[in-house]
Amino acid sequence: MRSQPPCKTWTEKLALRQEDLLPSDRAALAAHLQTCPACAAAQADYHSLDSRLRALPLPALKPLPRLSFQNLLDKWDEDTVEIVKAGGRFVFTVRNSLPAALVVRLILAALLLFGMQSASNNGSQSPGMTLFTYDAHSIYHGHSGYVDAVSWSPDGQFIASGSWDGTVQVWNARTGARLTTYKGHKNVVSALAWSPDGQFIASGSWDGTVQVWEAFSGALHTLYLGHSDVVSALAWSPDGQFIASGSWDHTVQVWYARTGETLRVYTGHSEFVDAVAWSPDGQFIASGDRNDTVQVWNFLTGKVLHKYPPLFFGGIIEALAWSPNGHYIAAGDRDSTVHVLDARTYHLLLVYEGQANQVSTLTWSPNSRCIASSSDAGTVQVWNAHTGAILFTYRGHTNTVAAVAWSPDGRYIASGSWDHTVQVWAAPCAR
Numbered sequence: 561m562r563s564q565p566p567c568k569t570w571t572e573k574l575a576l577r578q579e580d581l582l583p584s585d586r587a588a589l590a591a592h593l594q595t596c597p598a599c600a601a602a603q604a605d606y607h608s609l610d611s612r613l614r615a616l617p618l619p620a621l622k623p624l625p626r627l628s629f630q631n632l633l634d635k636w637d638e639d640t641v642e643i644v645k646a647g648g649r650f651v652f653t654v655r656n657s658l659p660a661a662l663v664v665r666l667i668l669a670a671l672l673l674f675g676m677q678s679a680s681n682n683g684s685q686s687p688g689m690t691l692f693t694y695d696a697h698s699i700y701h702g703h704s705g706y707v708d709a710v711s712w713s714p715d716g717q718f719i720a721s722g723s724w725d726g727t728v729q730v731w732n733a734r735t736g737a738r739l740t741t742y743k744g745h746k747n748v749v750s751a752l753a754w755s756p757d758g759q760f761i762a763s764g765s766w767d768g769t770v771q772v773w774e775a776f777s778g779a780l781h782t783l784y785l786g787h788s789d790v791v792s793a794l795a796w797s798p799d800g801q802f803i804a805s806g807s808w809d810h811t812v813q814v815w816y817a818r819t820g821e822t823l824r825v826y827t828g829h830s831e832f833v834d835a836v837a838w839s840p841d842g843q844f845i846a847s848g849d850r851n852d853t854v855q856v857w858n859f860l861t862g863k864v865l866h867k868y869p870p871l872f873f874g875g876i877i878e879a880l881a882w883s884p885n886g887h888y889i890a891a892g893d894r895d896s897t898v899h900v901l902d903a904r905t906y907h908l909l910l911v912y913e914g915q916a917n918q919v920s921t922l923t924w925s926p927n928s929r930c931i932a933s934s935s936d937a938g939t940v941q942v943w944n945a946h947t948g949a950i951l952f953t954y955r956g957h958t959n960t961v962a963a964v965a966w967s968p969d970g971r972y973i974a975s976g977s978w979d980h981t982v983q984v985w986a987a988p989c990a991r
Contacts, residue, residue: 566602567592574603597739604737685986687942687952691972694721694736695981701738702729707976709752710963711761713775719965719974720761720775721982722749728763730775733967733974733984742778744771753794753803755817762803762817764791770805772817782820786813795838795845797859804845804859806833812847814859824862828855835880837889839903846889848877854891856906866906873899879921885928888945892919898933900945912948914941921963926970930989934961940975942988951988957981 566574573589593600685691695702705724712719712733719733728749730740742763751764755772760781762772770791772782784805793806796817803817812826812833831851838845844865848854854868854877868891875895882889882903889901898912898919916937923932930951934940940954940961954975963976966987973987 564598566599567596570596570599571602574599597737601732601735601737601739604732604735687986687988688954688956689986690956691734691984691986692736693956693981693983694719694731698736702731702982703727703980705748705980706960706962706978707980707982708748708750708962709763710965710974710976710982711752711754712965712967712974713754714756714758714968716968718775719982719984720752720754721963721974721976722752722763723980724748726765728752728761730761733972740776740778742771742773744773744778744780745769750790750792751794751805753796755796756798756800760817762794762796764794764805766790768807770794770803772803772820782817784815784820786815786820786822786825787811790832792832792834793836793847795836797838798840798842802859804836804838804847806836806847808832810849812836812845814845824859826857826862828857828864828867829853834876834878835891837880837882839882840884840886844903846880846882848880848891850876852877852893854880854889854901856889856903868901868906872908873897875918878919879933881922881924881931883924883928883945884926887928888924890922890924890931890933890945892922892933894918896935898922898931900931910946910948912943914943914948914950916941920960923964923966923973925966925987925989926968927989932964932966932973932987934964934975936960938977938979940964940973942973944989954985956983956985 573585696704703723703725707721707723709722717733718730720728720730722728726745728742729738731738745765745767747766749763749765753762760772761775762770764770768787770784773780787807787809789808791805791807795804802814804814806812810829814824815822829849831849833847833849835848844856845859846856852873855864856866857864873893875893877891879892887903889903891899896915896918900910902909915933915935916939917935919933919935921934930942931945932940932942938957938959942952943950957977957979959978961975961977965974972984974984976982
């Protein structure tokens with residue numbers, strides 16, 4: 561979903577490669593792309609399609625003419641322009657009386673369908689294959705500081721990333737085209753949560769605020785000022801009505817996402833709260849603090865249902881995640897372990913000790929079978945949540961991996977790092 565279509569006056573030039581444009585058109589287009597996210601996203605889609613087509617195995621890719629606009633004009637004295645794909649292939653006949661822009665669009669549509677069909681026939685990417693790296697050196701100019709938070713949109717088409725540069729950036733998950741840069745915070749952005757309907761993003765910061773804003777326009781919707789210290793964790797209720805926020809002021813607060821009105825302040829922690837997780841049924845919240853304590857409580861009453869004391873864990877609780885099926889809670893610890901707990905009986909099911917260093921964040925696969933956890937060693941490990949068996953170790957980063965998020969369809973993982981990058985890569989355990 562893109563917030564608006566590309567500008568009509570630039571439609572033809574967006575579809576062409578740089579070498580197919582006149583020098584004056586290249587300069588004008590480059591200037592336009594700096595101010596028009598919709599056109600930038602459209603061009604990125606074309607470039608991504610072109611690169612994917614060229615990356616297909618030779619038997620799957622038939623040679624096609626270059627999309628040179630001038631070449632098309634030169635050949636329009638013929639009766640037709642054809643793209644032939646007989647025997648399961650596409651067949652297009654384009655009359656020379658059609659406008660140039662329409663011809664280009666029809667050819668691009670054929671290429672898009674062909675690329676999608678070929679990709680489907682060739683299967684998904686190998687686990688760990690990096691699709692792209694989003695950083696300050698890319699054409700869309702990513703973050704200039706540590707990346708501390710990432711979140712996928714519910715439809716899986718976009719990613720939001722928060723950074724020590726004080727911004728949140730929203731970008732196309734397939735192409736890396738930046739759509740929105742939110743600059744409402746005055747300090748590090750340390751937490752992100754996308755609303756269940758995909759329209760809003762909640763961002764928490766070291767400036768002590770939580771700000772809820774429109775994901776594709778950046779317009780501020782709600783400013784929450786209930787905390788007196790760093791906001792380190794956020795979780796949106798499954799019905800989209802409430803937000804739970806954890807803070808270094810030792811509290812977890814639940815409030816109305818639309819109005820910012822505080823519903824409940826939970827004061828059961830004696831240390832910084834660095835993690836919160838909402839149960840999929842919306843009834844319970846788990847929170848973890850730097851006193852090695854995890855508490856599960858009723859979201860409406862604030863009553864503690866269970867408390868895992870400091871002796872249960874071996875270090876500071878850095879991350880919590882509730883499994884999508886609601887059966888388990890995973891808690892990441894600075895002692896390099898992850899504890900998998902039964903959310904119904906509160907029994908310990910598994911202690912995972914395969915992380916190379918302290919666990920900084922974790923995320924469940926959508927099928928609840930696997931967990932991806934990251935560390936300050938710069939790696940992400942994907943492992944079986946029921947056996948602890950390591951399925952894959954991702955080594956694409958060069959510094960602490962502070963954020964991981966699994967795509968809603970289970971096919972990809974986004975990881976944000978202190979190397980200033982977000983990397984999107986193919987995940988194991990997709991089914």
